[in-house]
Amino acid sequence: xxxxxxxxxxxxxxxxxxxxxxxxxxxxxxxxxxxxxxxxxxxxxxxxxxxxxxxxxxxxxxxxxxxxxxxxxxxxxxxxxxxxxxxxxxxxxxxxxxxxxxxxxxxxxxxxxxxxxxxxxxxxxxxxxxxxxxxxxxxxxxxxxxxxxxxxxxxxxxxxxxxxxxxxxxxxxxxxxxxxxxxxxxxxxxxxxxxxxxxxxxxxxxxxxxxxxxxxxxxxxxxxxxxxxxxxxxxxxxxxxxxxxxxxxxxxxxxxxxxxxxxxxxxxxxxxxxxxxxxxxxxxxxxxxxxxxxxxxxxxxxxxxxxxxxxxxxxxxxxxxxxxxxxxxxxxxxxxxxxx
Ligand SMILES: *Cc1c(COP(=O)(O)O)cnc(C)c1O
Numbered sequence: 001x002x003x004x005x006x007x008x009x010x011x012x013x014x015x016x017x018x019x020x021x022x023x024x025x026x027x028x029x030x031x032x033x034x035x036x037x038x039x040x041x042x043x044x045x046x047x048x049x050x051x052x053x054x055x056x057x058x059x060x061x062x063x064x065x066x067x068x069x070x071x072x073x074x075x076x077x078x079x080x081x082x083x084x085x086x087x088x089x090x091x092x093x094x095x096x097x098x099x100x101x102x103x104x105x106x107x108x109x110x111x112x113x114x115x116x117x118x119x120x121x122x123x124x125x126x127x128x129x130x131x132x133x134x135x136x137x138x139x140x141x142x143x144x145x146x147x148x149x150x151x152x153x154x155x156x157x158x159x160x161x162x163x164x165x166x167x168x169x170x171x172x173x174x175x176x177x178x179x180x181x182x183x184x185x186x187x188x189x190x191x192x193x194x195x196x197x198x199x200x201x202x203x204x205x206x207x208x209x210x211x212x213x214x215x216x217x218x219x220x221x222x223x224x225x226x227x228x229x230x231x232x233x234x235x236x237x238x239x240x241x242x243x244x245x246x247x248x249x250x251x252x253x254x255x256x257x258x259x260x261x262x263x264x265x266x267x268x269x270x271x272x273x274x275x276x277x278x279x280x281x282x283x284x285x286x287x288x289x290x291x292x293x294x295x296x297x298x299x300x301x302x303x304x305x306x307x308x309x310x311x312x313x314x315x316x317x318x319x320x321x322x323x324x325x326x327x328x329x330x331x332x333x334x335x336x337x338x339x340x
Contacts, residue, residue, distance in 0.1 A: 066327030121156030181242025
């Protein structure tokens with residue numbers, strides 16, 4: 001029995017202090033051992049690079065409770081690798097993969113009571129982050145770094161089951177062509193707040209970003225990757241140096257190929273050629289898949305499958321991937337990490 005009293009059915013995506021977080025510090029070329037702490041506040045210099053110059057990155061992943069009561073993580077090694085890439089892009093020291101996975105495991109185990117029960121659709125969301133700290137007012141890499149991991153229980157993204165939403169093409173860019181778009185850094189998120197707000201004010205779920213160079217190709221859907229299913233059943237997803245490589249997307253590519261027997265193509269998705277697709281979606285850890293009802297561009301709403309019904313391929317992909325994450329369907333080797 002869980003020792004915490006939480007109404008799992010009411011969970012959204014809101015901060016909640018859990019019992020333990022992890023912190024580890026880097027200085028003079030090496031990481032300390034790292035430890036679990038009970039305080040959910042950190043104390044850093046006001047001159048930290050994370051505050052002034054955006055020298056920080058983060059990850060997002062979930063721990064899932066399976067039917068037999070055990071807890072598992074999904075492809076956490078990929079989150080570790082991606083954080084190392086993000087860190088390298090903005091001159092931060094990498095957190096070794098084993099250290100990253102160990103920290104996440106420690107946080108899940110220490111907060112086991114907060115992992116929602118199987119069947120609720122709720123999960124334990126994990127937020128690893130890496131920030132430049134220490135006295136550093138000049139524009140240069142920080143002298144010290146903090147790697148932290150905290151967690152909080154979150155509800156399923158779609159409470160009433162999977163349902164499509166509409167998006168609007170933004171007039172703003174989230175990242176420059178060879179900028180930091182492929183790194184999971186906070187600056188990209190700061191750049192997306194206004195476009196999200198404007199899209200929301202007009203009744204859309206979020207903004208769609210076109211490629212920053214020509215503004216003709218779809219890149220990101222809010223903070224998720226785009227995919228489309230063509231009329232002849234090809235799973236299409238765009239590639240670009242300013243797209244954040246989504247682990248959910250790579251997993252869906254594998255499932256489309258190996259479980260649904262579909263062809264997969266990574267190619268440009270022209271905003272003027274949406275007619276090719278019978279279904280479309282956005283993918284990322286938070287919602288797994290958000291079915292795209294329609295996309296508004298230059299005042300016209302292009303509807304894919306339906307504004308109210310989820311297409312069959314999208315649904316099958318969603319059910320297969322979430323089935324693996326909750327341990328109902330056997331996942332490819334190496335995707336599941338049991339928390340012992
Ligand atoms: C995190 C993120 C995604 C989704 O990545 P997942 O690994 O699937 O969670 C997509 N786009 C952006 C901009 C992101 O920051």
